Amino acid sequence: MHDLFLSDADATASLGARLAQHLPAQAVVELHGDLGAGKSTLARALLRALGVTGTIRSPTYTLVEQYPLPAGGMALHLDLYRIGDPGELEYLGLDAGEIRLWLVEWPERGRGGLPLPDLKIELEIESAGRRCRLQPASPIGEAWIAQLTRK
Template sequence: MSARILDLPDPDAAAAFARRLATQLGAGDAVLLSGELGAGKTTLARAAIEALTGETNIPSPTYTLIQSYETRSGIPLAHADLYRVEDPDELDELGLEESWREGIALIEWPDRLVEYPGRRIEIELEFTPGGRRAVLRGFGGWETRLDDI
């Protein structure tokens, strides 16, 4: 499995990357965001949501677990933060599987998932001396789309 690595030296670079990613997302796509606390998962998700919806007031779903939106083209979008999920049964109530089948799902802390979506891009954010780095891995068709972002 190959990976694409992008340097994200500052928040502007991260936001630009998220906007490029947003242009590639459509119904049935899932974006799995992982990394340490403070690595920039929510920052990336917010920039992508803003690009897709035009929304500027985008709360973190840390306590609600999931926030729902509609893209400008009418595709449902779900932003989930699974950090506080302790039991896999909690995931059934969220309806995440429906989100990644029928819409776009942006999922922070995907290691809590029992089942991963088939068509997904995994983005692991890492701290570097110059800022952050994003390691991208594609599955279910995303393998050939990584170079487009």
């Protein structure tokens, strides 16, 4: 596990850029944390660093937002807070084949209906910033974090 402190929005954007710089060919990222912990902010920073332009909406009410990536493939940003059962994911029309990056907020609500995670990111409010814990959950995630933490 890799633990760091994000003091402000610039630190969050920097982490998003570093994650984007080392993005594997395909990855599933679970974003954990209470409401307001910064999950959507980090997802937005990562998508922006991957070259997504235009409006990056929070999927709070739409449940899923899709973004074509300039380097190819698609990124999905899901917010599953409002689903009651993992079976509801079937109605979202998710096609895993073309998805390069899954960013999943409240993944525990979709358990069993989502691909297994490569990286779990836990965010919590700490003083004026955020505590961020990066935990690899697969060999892909381990390699990603190893690249990220190299000096």
